[in-house]
Amino acid sequence: MIESKHIVPPQWPLKLLRFFVKKRYLEEIEGDMEELFYDNVEQVSYRKARRIYTWEMVKLLRPILIKNLEVLEKINQYAMFKNYFKISIRGLVKNPLNSFINVFGLSAAIGICVFAYAFARWTYSTDQFHEHKNEVYLITFSANRDGTAQQFGITPRPLGEMLRGDFAQIKKVCRVEDRNVVMKYKDNVFHERVRYTDPEFLEMFTFPLKWGVSKSLSDVNSIILSEEMSIKYFGDENPVGQDIIMIFAKDRTKAFKVAGVAKKFPDAHTIDFNFLINIENFRTSEPNYDFHDWNTFVSATLVQVNNSSDLKTIEHGMGKYKKFQNEAAQPDWALSSFTFEPLATLHQRAGDIRDDISHSSGDNYKTIVYLIVLALFILALACFNYINIAIATAAKRLKEIGLRKTIGATRGLVIVQFLSENLVITSFALIIGLILGYTIFIPGFEQMWHFSMEFKLNDPNLWIYLPAILVFTSIASGIYPSLYISRFQVVGILKGSVKFGQKNPVTKIFLCMQLIFACIFITIASMFTLNTDYMAERSWGYNHDETLYANVPDYASYEELHALMAQDPEVLSISGSTHHLGKSNTTAVLHFPDRELEVDQLSVDAKYFETMGLQLKEGRSFNDHEGSDKHAVVVNELLVKNMSRLLSGGKNAVGQHFTIDSTQYEVIGVTKDFHSYSFAKKIKPTIFRVADKADYRYLSMKVRPGSEVKAFRKLQAKWAQLFPQIPFEGAHQEDTWVGYFEANRIYGIVWRVFTFIAVSLASLGLYGLITLNVAGRVKEFSIRKILGAGIQSIAASITNQYTILFVIALILGAPAGYVLTKLLFEYSFPYHMPVGISCSIIAMVILILILFTTVFTQVRKVSKANPVDGLKVE
Amino acid sequence: MKKTKLGEFEELVLLTVAALQRDAYGVEIKRELEDRLKERLSVGSIQSALKRMEEKGFLTSEFGEATQKRGGKRKRIYATTSHAHKVLAEMKEIRAGLWSAMPKLAYELKLI
Numbered sequence: 001m002i003e004s005k006h007i008v009p010p011q012w013p014l015k016l017l018r019f020f021v022k023k024r025y026l027e028e029i030e031g032d033m034e035e036l037f038y039d040n041v042e043q044v045s046y047r048k049a050r051r052i053y054t055w056e057m058v059k060l061l062r063p064i065l066i067k068n069l070e071v072l073e074k075i076n077q078y079a080m081f082k083n084y085f086k087i088s089i090r091g092l093v094k095n096p097l098n099s100f101i102n103v104f105g106l107s108a109a110i111g112i113c114v115f116a117y118a119f120a121r122w123t124y125s126t127d128q129f130h131e132h133k134n135e136v137y138l139i140t141f142s143a144n145r146d147g148t149a150q151q152f153g154i155t156p157r158p159l160g161e162m163l164r165g166d167f168a169q170i171k172k173v174c175r176v177e178d179r180n181v182v183m184k185y186k187d188n189v190f191h192e193r194v195r196y197t198d199p200e201f202l203e204m205f206t207f208p209l210k211w212g213v214s215k216s217l218s219d220v221n222s223i224i225l226s227e228e229m230s231i232k233y234f235g236d237e238n239p240v241g242q243d244i245i246m247i248f249a250k251d252r253t254k255a256f257k258v259a260g261v262a263k264k265f266p267d268a269h270t271i272d273f274n275f276l277i278n279i280e281n282f283r284t285s286e287p288n289y290d291f292h293d294w295n296t297f298v299s300a301t302l303v304q305v306n307n308s309s310d311l312k313t314i315e316h317g318m319g320k321y322k323k324f325q326n327e328a329a330q331p332d333w334a335l336s337s338f339t340f341e342p343l344a345t346l347h348q349r350a351g352d353i354r355d356d357i358s359h360s361s362g363d364n365y366k367t368i369v370y371l372i373v374l375a376l377f378i379l380a381l382a383c384f385n386y387i388n389i390a391i392a393t394a395a396k397r398l399k400e401i402g403l404r405k406t407i408g409a410t411r412g413l414v415i416v417q418f419l420s421e422n423l424v425i426t427s428f429a430l431i432i433g434l435i436l437g438y439t440i441f442i443p444g445f446e447q448m449w450h451f452s453m454e455f456k457l458n459d460p461n462l463w464i465y466l467p468a469i470l471v472f473t474s475i476a477s478g479i480y481p482s483l484y485i486s487r488f489q490v491v492g493i494l495k496g497s498v499k500f501g502q503k504n505p506v507t508k509i510f511l512c513m514q515l516i517f518a519c520i521f522i523t524i525a526s527m528f529t530l531n532t533d534y535m536a537e538r539s540w541g542y543n544h545d546e547t548l549y550a551n552v553p554d555y556a557s558y559e560e561l562h563a564l565m566a567q568d569p570e571v572l573s574i575s576g577s578t579h580h581l582g583k584s585n586t587t588a589v590l591h592f593p594d595r596e597l598e599v600d601q602l603s604v605d606a607k608y609f610e611t612m613g614l615q616l617k618e619g620r621s622f623n624d625h626e627g628s629d630k631h632a633v634v635v636n637e638l639l640v641k642n643m644s645r646l647l648s649g650g651k652n653a654v655g656q657h658f659t660i661d662s663t664q665y666e667v668i669g670v671t672k673d674f675h676s677y678s679f680a681k682k683i684k685p686t687i688f689r690v691a692d693k694a695d696y697r698y699l700s701m702k703v704r705p706g707s708e709v710k711a712f713r714k715l716q717a718k719w720a721q722l723f724p725q726i727p728f729e730g731a732h733q734e735d736t737w738v739g740y741f742e743a744n745r746i747y748g749i750v751w752r753v754f755t756f757i758a759v760s761l762a763s764l765g766l767y768g769l770i771t772l773n774v775a776g777r778v779k780e781f782s783i784r785k786i787l788g789a790g791i792q793s794i795a796a797s798i799t800n801q802y803t804i805l806f807v808i809a810l811i812l813g814a815p816a817g818y819v820l821t822k823l824l825f826e827y828s829f830p831y832h833m834p835v836g837i838s839c840s841i842i843a844m845v846i847l848i849l850i851l852f853t854t855v856f857t858q859v860r861k862v863s864k865a866n867p868v869d870g871l872k873v874e
Numbered sequence: 875m876k877k878t879k880l881g882e883f884e885e886l887v888l889l890t891v892a893a894l895q896r897d898a899y900g901v902e903i904k905r906e907l908e909d910r911l912k913e914r915l916s917v918g919s920i921q922s923a924l925k926r927m928e929e930k931g932f933l934t935s936e937f938g939e940a941t942q943k944r945g946g947k948r949k950r951i952y953a954t955t956s957h958a959h960k961v962l963a964e965m966k967e968i969r970a971g972l973w974s975a976m977p978k979l980a981y982e983l984k985l986i
Contacts, residue, residue: 025925031940031947032900032917038943039901059918064925 009037010050013057021060022067029060080413081420087400088421092428097771098389101764103429105382106477108757110433110469112378115441116371117465118455123364125454126268126347130206132304135171137311137340139163139301140353144336151339153356154297156325160198161291163303167317169310174198175279176300176357182247182726183275185233189727191551192229194246195273196281204304205271205343212240212260217278222259224276230261246277247725248285250553267452270347270358294328300357302343311340366828374754381517381758383477384510385765386422390481391504392772401485402493411486418482419474426474430466448746480506511769512809515847518762519813520820522843525755527821527835528748534833535744541674541683542581543613548712549580549700550719550730557723558696564718565699570707575607576696581676582736583698588687591659592643599639600676600684603691609634609671611702612733619654619669622690629690634669639685665689678740679831700733708732763850766802767857774798774858781862782870795859799851806851813847814840879930880961886911887923888932888962892954899938899949900924924952932958 017033018026033053040049092099127133139159142149160175176197183192195201202214202224209224216222223244230239239258247253256277265272282289290296305311318338326334341349351362401414409417434457442455484504552558558576565571579585579602588601606624609616617637622629635643640653656667673683703711712732719728774781781794822835880888890906891898904920927933938949954962 025921027947028900028937028950029917029921031944031949032904032921034945034947035901035941035943036904036917056917059916060921062918062922064922065918 106429107432109379109382111436114437122453133344155301172304216259223256381761386477414486422478515809516813521758523817547733578603580698782867
């Protein structure tokens, strides 16, 4: 039994009570609770009594007993703000059209702001999930190619091993190298890209495993899969322990045991993998792979250091490697310095690093800028609408303001009133905008690009960002009207001598700006739309319609496939090559006596030009004899243009000489320029060389027009017949750019959506203003009608007011649209439709149509109305 | 009748206050009602009903004695106003009227 003086009610519920409950009720309730508690102690156990006491306390927190409301009520402003709130709600309900224009416009703009936020957040979160993102560095080097220093993401093969041995400051090293293999599990056979790496890979990068252990990568017989690949081969089951067979080459295969499956990668990443195996496997897959060859490169070498200040020492110590490298390597790869790129910012820098393993997200950063500009534009449009309508309807509020001022409201208070009204409207818009962004803009964009921005509503930064938008928008849209309206003197207002709202020049300026914005938007969107069609028609510089290609593993298979396909009468020409247009190339450095040029290089056979439809401008193509033209090259026009400054004798490109890797080559022909990759990439100076037969990797063929589909099916069938073990890899040449055309189409859609919003905002604003204007002139129109005015004259008197405005907007908007479109396209696309005035004309026509439609709706209303009703108003 | 707005629970509390007279304070009201209704009531529900009715003008209150059991805190003794009596009487009348109307109804129903 507990002694009675120790029997006390628990203390914290009492504190809760004292904090929340009104002071004047405290004494009584506390007393009641205590009395009850001691009653309970006599009847039930001490603990139960305490429990009852606590629970009762919690149940006491009822609205009528809680104090904070009482505090608010005591403040004078509470009643005032309550009144403001009531007035704004009434205002919203009373003018549904104006409210709709305001709320719709602001919510669309806020929706876009939310979308821009989500996109920026996503972009900035790229690769940030790696725990060691600030300790892991990619080793890059600078080499002087083509006269300028360039940064490369690849590294000489022995570097990783040497670093590991030479520097104690380096905690971990991993090399990364990718290869294409054929993967086989039971009857499923696919071409796959496999990442060879050191076991440290999974410790340096944070890729948690769903199943298995990451340590197992140190076993050369283990393989780790991405989740996607695990599902592709094994479905939803746990594949750990299963055997999967990798076919490196025709006669070299190896079985790997699945040792782990990575969890799904976060969407915002630039480095990942499909399959990971130990780098030692090169000893099996490529018996002559030399780990100590300074002249060849791995895709990446990454190091992890404890302290970023160690980097200086390491960089200094790496000087000796330069010597190794520069002695062993061809002079084209002479490197000048090593640098370290932290993983945390690699995705931003990737665009400037050549041959980097991470994909660049530089375009995304560009997109953020565009999105911010767009969001601000749309926000401005919505704010202009709000301001215009507020000013135009101010006349209706004059009496209210006069009265408020009479009973003591200062100008400041009237301003506060209008701003708080604005805050209410903007809050509505914020909620709708958030819903719009969350349910329409973001998912729509994600669906088009097939990715997920991982946008979550519980993101803390979002809840800083949204109130910031709320305050910014309500002040931006509300400050001018509130200053303007609060300015008027009471006496003037109440006497009725103040007339304003209709003829405010600021309204006109804002409307004019809206029209200019709309004009710019329409110009850009129509340019994007027209450009998509234009680019679809643009020549690729070679014949992409009637050509097909297939990847071949080696020359023997090329020969077999060639023999089978050559019998087909539909096939006009077949050729073999090491590289292929739109698929692959290598680079080379051309040495001239006084300088170097870096070029793209494709190794092909003699028939390649005919097969692919590349047009020769001068000279000849390669001879079709074994071993001929070993030192001859065919170049493209662009290279000739770049060379012309260096040409020693004569203007003729054919017959020129230069050296590559200290071998002399002669130019024997010039092709017209062509697009190796999509129109999104600039044409590069390119050379063709004769391919060594042993290196054939592609079979390309030209077929009779109209028989492409049939020929492609036949190609696949023959392949399956020849190589049942290896899945077919190949396509119609025209499909190599699918991604490019798809992206173009999406740009078009995105811009049309923005334009739609911008144009609807501008036209809603126009509609609102004209409606208000007409409503204010009901009497005038009624008298005109009674005196015999026709529809035309009424229409003219409405339109006249806006004609000058429109003319000014178009005079300013059309050239602005033209210039901005030109800038945008020249900045973003190397090749595009020439920017002409057609898009500006489209924009002008659309805007004029909008004006007439808007005026027409009002004229119709006026013409149908009975003038007697109009005159009876008041 | 329109403006009084007396809920069922409030009416019960009001009647209890009227019945208890000088003893009408929180714990006693709760105890009495619990006995009569044969169910547990929370302090919160009683207190909020009392405060609401005080605001509506059915009740007045003043501080009473303090006991040691209450940790030296005073009771608040509630008393009904004449307005409350009028409303309660009205309610009773309405109910009585309805009750007196009921047997007739029942009788008629039986005939069918």
